[in-house]
Amino acid sequence: EPEVTQTPSHQVTQMGQEVILRCVPISNHLYFYWYRQILGQKVEFLVSFYNNEISEKSEIFDDQFSVERPDGSNFTLKIRSTKLEDSAMYFCASPRAAEAFFGQGTRLTVV
C-alpha cells in the first residue's frame, strides 16, 4: 500500500522557535494537505497544496504558517514562531481518487 512518511515523529520546541515538519507524499499525487489535531479534539484542515502553490487555507493557517515543496518531493510545514497553542499532532495527507492516505503524524510539543 502506498505510504506517506512524516518526520520527525515527535518534536519538542521552545516557545518562539521555528519548527519545520516534513512529509514525503506518495509520488504522482498532485494534492497535499496538512491537518492539525489538538489533543483530544477533532482533526482540522490547515492547508491544501496543488501544483506547487496553496490552493486553500483555513483561518487557522495564519502568517506564522507556511508550506513549501522545496525539492519536488518533500513537502514541509513551517511554523515561524511557535506558541503554546501550536502543540498538536500534525498530519500530512495525500489524496487520490477515492483514497486519502495519511502519514503517521508529527507530535509537536511547545514548551
Next chain:
Amino acid sequence: AQTVTQSQPEMSVQEAETVTLSCTYDTSESDYYLFWYKQPPSRQMILVIRQEAYKQQNATENRFSVNFQKAAKSFSLKISDSQLGDAAMYFCAYRTDSNAGGTSYGKLTFGQGTILTVHP
C-alpha cells in the same frame, strides 16, 4: 460549507458484542465520499471504511459495515464481534467528490470523534 457531527463523545461495548457509532453530516452536494477513520493511542489515522455517495449499497469491510442514509444525511458505523483492538477514537469524515483542479479536491471535514471502549 460541509459539517460533520458525531453526537456520541464516548461509547462502550462488551467484547464480541456489536456497537453502532453515529454520524450525521450536512451538505448541498450530491457527489461525495464518507469515511470512518480509527485513531488508536498511537494517534495514527487508519482508514476503516469508505462509502461513495452515488452507491446505494452499504459498504462492508469484514466486521465493519455502514448504514448510509443519503436522504437523512446519516452515516453510522457498525462494528460486529467487537475486539479489544477495536478500542480507539473513531472519526467520521466527509470529502467532496470534485474534479481534479477544484480547490476542495480531497479535503476532509471531520466530526468531533467518538471514543470507543471495549470491555473484556
